[in-house]
Amino acid sequence: MASQPARRRRLEVEDIGDIAVVQFVDKKILDEQNIQMIGDDLFRLVDELGRRKVLLNFANVEFMSSAALGKLITLHRKLQAVQGKLILCKIAKEILDVFKITKLDKILEIKPDEQSGLQSF
Amino acid sequence: MTPSPDPVTADVTIPSDLGEAHALQARIEDALQAFGYGDRDVFAIRLALEEALVNAIKHGNQLDPDKRVHVRYTVAPDRFDVRIADEGPGFDPAAVPDPTEDDFIERPCGRGLLLIRGFMSSVEYHGCGNVVTMSKLRNGHPAGG
Numbered sequence: 244m245a246s247q248p249a250r251r252r253r254l255e256v257e258d259i260g261d262i263a264v265v266q267f268v269d270k271k272i273l274d275e276q277n278i279q280m281i282g283d284d285l286f287r288l289v290d291e292l293g294r295r296k297v298l299l300n301f302a303n304v305e306f307m308s309s310a311a312l313g314k315l316i317t318l319h320r321k322l323q324a325v326q327g328k329l330i331l332c333k334i335a336k337e338i339l340d341v342f343k344i345t346k347l348d349k350i351l352e353i354k355p356d357e358q359s360g361l362q363s364f
Numbered sequence: 365m366t367p368s369p370d371p372v373t374a375d376v377t378i379p380s381d382l383g384e385a386h387a388l389q390a391r392i393e394d395a396l397q398a399f400g401y402g403d404r405d406v407f408a409i410r411l412a413l414e415e416a417l418v419n420a421i422k423h424g425n426q427l428d429p430d431k432r433v434h435v436r437y438t439v440a441p442d443r444f445d446v447r448i449a450d451e452g453p454g455f456d457p458a459a460v461p462d463p464t465e466d467d468f469i470e471r472p473c474g475r476g477l478l479l480i481r482g483f484m485s486s487v488e489y490h491g492c493g494n495v496v497t498m499s500k501l502r503n504g505h506p507a508g509g
Contacts, residue, residue, distance in 0.1 A: 273386070273414065274382065275382075306407070306410065306411075308411060308414045308415060308418070308476075308479075309415055309475035309476045309478075309479050310418070312475055336404075337403070337404055337407040337408075340408075340482070340483070341411070341479060344478060344479055344482030344483070345463060345464065345475045345478055345479065345482075346464040346469065347469070349469075350469060
């Protein structure tokens with residue numbers, strides 16, 4: 244049987260002014276199907292809902308592998324293409340190492356907390 | 365003084381199934397915690413296992429249900445060692461483009477090997493590239509900085 248993962252909510256989106264503040268529901272961002280759906284939901288914010296300022300809050304995230312990084316880069320590119328902006332915040336120390344080792348901390352803007360993220364748009 | 369616990373070694377063979385890989389990662393994580401490894405070392409080992417097992421299952425065995433992944437690991441008080449072998453054709457790690465280079469940095473894939481090298485103390489590929497051994501010294505710093 245081809246099992247289709249349930250279409251459950253993976254992101255919480257709150258609008259603060261014209262900024263979409265996105266929290267991840269899952270503590271672990273793993274598993275290709277899951278990441279695919281998270282990616283689809285993130286891209287929909289830009290492509291269909293027309294958001295131009297996106298703040299991703301990683302406060303809930305305890306574990307993330309390289310499979311998720313591609314989606315973040317694609318989101319960053321999509322926003323750049325429409326003169327928008329992506330900012331990441333509240334990334335746990337260990338996960339921050341993932342960004343540093345891959346040097347993605349040089350192309351993605353990362354802030355320590357939500358407040359400084361909001362002020363950086 | 366409490367004597368150090370004896371190292372624990374296990375040989376495990378799993379099918380080409382990511383759910384089985386996650387169950388094995390959870391077992392290894394429990395063993396590391398039983399030895400008192402800190403959060404940072406546990407995260408590093410877990411991430412390297414995730415990347416290496418996904419590579420073995422997806423890229424090595426191509427998710428073939430008839431192929432297996434063979435894992436041998438040892439948790440010791442001062443270090444963790446693991447050998448992961450898949451039944452695929454192997455690959456040349458030197459031929460994988462460096463995803464930190466400007467031309468490749470925006471590519472959506474290819475960062476698993478880099479993360480394994482960054483988080484573990486040593487990493488070696490053997491034979492045709494379908495066997496990887498990696499070690500992490502406890503409280504060790506990532507090789508890449």
